[in-house]
Amino acid sequence: MPIRLYMLQRLSALVMAPLVLVHLAVIIIAVRSGLDAETLLGRTRGSLVWGLVYGTFVVAVSIHAAIGLRTVLDEWAHIRGKALDAAMWAIGLGLLGLGSRAVYAVTVG
Amino acid sequence: MSDGIDNAAATDTLDVRVWRGDERGGDWHAYRVPAAANQTVLDVVTWIQRHREPNLAYRFACRVGVCGSCAMSVNGEPRWTCRTHVQDAARDGVLRIGPLRNLPLVRDLACDMAPFFDRWQEAGGRFVPSSDRHADIAAISPESPARRIADAAIQCINCAVCYAACDVVQWKPDYLGPAALNRAWSLVNDERDAGNKDRLRAVAGDAGCHNCHSQHNCTRYCPNQLDPGASIAGLKRTTMKAALKGQL
Numbered sequence: 001m002p003i004r005l006y007m008l009q010r011l012s013a014l015v016m017a018p019l020v021l022v023h024l025a026v027i028i029i030a031v032r033s034g035l036d037a038e039t040l041l042g043r044t045r046g047s048l049v050w051g052l053v054y055g056t057f058v059v060a061v062s063i064h065a066a067i068g069l070r071t072v073l074d075e076w077a078h079i080r081g082k083a084l085d086a087a088m089w090a091i092g093l094g095l096l097g098l099g100s101r102a103v104y105a106v107t108v109g
Numbered sequence: 110m111s112d113g114i115d116n117a118a119a120t121d122t123l124d125v126r127v128w129r130g131d132e133r134g135g136d137w138h139a140y141r142v143p144a145a146a147n148q149t150v151l152d153v154v155t156w157i158q159r160h161r162e163p164n165l166a167y168r169f170a171c172r173v174g175v176c177g178s179c180a181m182s183v184n185g186e187p188r189w190t191c192r193t194h195v196q197d198a199a200r201d202g203v204l205r206i207g208p209l210r211n212l213p214l215v216r217d218l219a220c221d222m223a224p225f226f227d228r229w230q231e232a233g234g235r236f237v238p239s240s241d242r243h244a245d246i247a248a249i250s251p252e253s254p255a256r257r258i259a260d261a262a263i264q265c266i267n268c269a270v271c272y273a274a275c276d277v278v279q280w281k282p283d284y285l286g287p288a289a290l291n292r293a294w295s296l297v298n299d300e301r302d303a304g305n306k307d308r309l310r311a312v313a314g315d316a317g318c319h320n321c322h323s324q325h326n327c328t329r330y331c332p333n334q335l336d337p338g339a340s341i342a343g344l345k346r347t348t349m350k351a352a353l354k355g356q357l
Contacts, residue, residue, distance in 0.1 A: 003352050006319035006345075071320075075280035 001074075005067050012064035019057040044106045051107040058099030066092030123195060125153055128207035129165070131216045137205065138162075150190035150198055151179050154206060154218065167218035174332065177266035180273070181218050182207040187273040189332040209273035211282075225269045225288065232289035233311045236296060237304030247301045255298040262295035262340050264333050271327035271337050283316045287327035287337035290318050294340035297347060309344075309351050318344040 030040060044050045070088040073079045079087060122141040129138050140161055142153050151169055158165040169179035174192040181190050183198045184205050198204060212220035229235075240247070249256050271287040272278055278286045285293075293312050296302050312318045318341045327337040351357050 001317075001319045002315050003313040003317070003319055003348050003357060007349060007352060075277070 001067070001071060005070070009064055009067040012060040012067075015056060015060040016064060019053065019060065022053060023057065041106060041109075045109050047107060051103065054103045054107070055100075058096065058103055062092045062096040062099060065095055123148075123153060123199070124203045125157065126203065126205045127154070127157060127162075127165070127218070128205075129162075129217050130214075132214050135217075137207075144195070148195045150181070150183050150188065150193045150195060150204065150206060153195060153204060154181070154190065165218070166216040175266060177268035180209055180268040180270045182209055182273065187270040187330050189268050189270060192332060209269055211273050211275065211278045212269065220269075222269060224282075225267070225272050225286070228272075228285045228289035229292055231311060231316070232285045232293040233304055233308030234289055234292040234296065235304070236299070237302055239301055239303035249300050253300070255300055258343065259295045259298040262291050262298075262335060262337075265291055265295075265335060266333060268332060270330050270332055274326040274330040276324060276326065277320050277322055281316070281320060284320045285312065285316055285318070287321075287341065290321075290344055291327075291335065291337040291340040294343050297344065306356070309348050310357055312344050313348040313352065313357050318348065321345075 066088045069091050070084060073087055074084055121144045123144050125140045125142050126137045127140065129135050140157050142156050145152070151172065154165070154167050155169075158167065167179075167181070169191060170176040172179075172191045174189055177189070179190045180187060182188075183190065183193060184200050184203075186198075187209055188198060190206075195204060206218065208214050208218050209220050212222065212225060215221050251257075251260075265288060267288065269288065271291075275284075275287055277284050290312060293308055296308060297305055321338070321341045323338060323342070325338040328335070328339070331337060348357065
């Protein structure tokens with residue numbers, strides 16, 4: 001793994017760590033307080049804070065997972081060279097696309 | 110498994126299985142070897158070669174843990190066989206002796222060490238002098254922090270035990286591996302050396318130190334009690350600092 005990918009993966013982990021806790025807290029609070037989907041969406045839509053929280057989360061996850069899966073593909077599937085980097089980019093951009101769509105749905109509508 | 114057991118010597122004998130073959134394939138062969146006090150695994154292999162299998166291929170030189178040439182897989186674990194006592198290595202009274210993993214096989218117990226030493230070169234394991242023979246001998250204090258770190262990594266005997274123990278080497282054969290990275294770390298801390306720019310670039314590449322998963326099998330199995338895992342961690346820190354300063 002080239003050093004820049006290594007550093008990017010550690011940096012994205014640093015960003016993800018508190019956001020995972022926020023995400024888990026949101027799930028627990030939402031479920032325990034019995035909020036329905038309409039109420040939740042009413043709170044998240046138009047909220048810049050939730051948009052930033054989940055937008056940042058999605059970017060960090062896309063980077064972190066793509067680099068991690070690059071290592072798995074390298075070591076276990078023995079994919080090398082340009083194919084390996086192409087797979088990493090495809091995974092990262094795929095996750096970014098799916099995640100951005102979800103963030104857009106809950107914060108913009 | 111071939112039926113090579115000498116039943117005539119059934120008392121005070123060891124049950125030994127030796128892998129015989131080459132890259133195309135092979136099999137475990139069984140032998141009965143006379144037991145002796147303080148017997149090493151290398152003694153056992155040598156007895157088999159001298160009394161049962163004259164064409165058994167294996168490698169050794171010094172027999173005292175200095176040359177690093179006799180490493181083999183003993184009951185699935187990489188060991189320096191000249192300093193490994195049978196009583197410490199046998200499991201349920203059986204010794205299974207095979208070639209080191211992660212290296213091409215020449216024949217029987219002898220591996221081709223070329224890839225192992227190639228990694229040394231690729232990791233910048235060659236000393237790059239910062240002065241010539243006409244300069245005074247560099248005065249390096251034994252107490253200097255860099256000297257202490259270099260000392261801790263410098264006693265490698267190149268036995269390839271760590272290389273064989275490393276799962277990352279198995280998964281990613283171009284990975285430089287613990288011995289080469291340990292060597293690079295000792296040179297990074299050698300105040301006389303002038304090759305760190307290229308060396309840090311070499312160990313920060315796709316096959317470099319950042320592939321290490323910190324499983325520390327290298328440290329667990331190093332027969333000289335070195336800590337290649339710590340050396341690799343040191344390289345990770347040093348290369349990251351260099352990258353942040355734009356030096357890589």
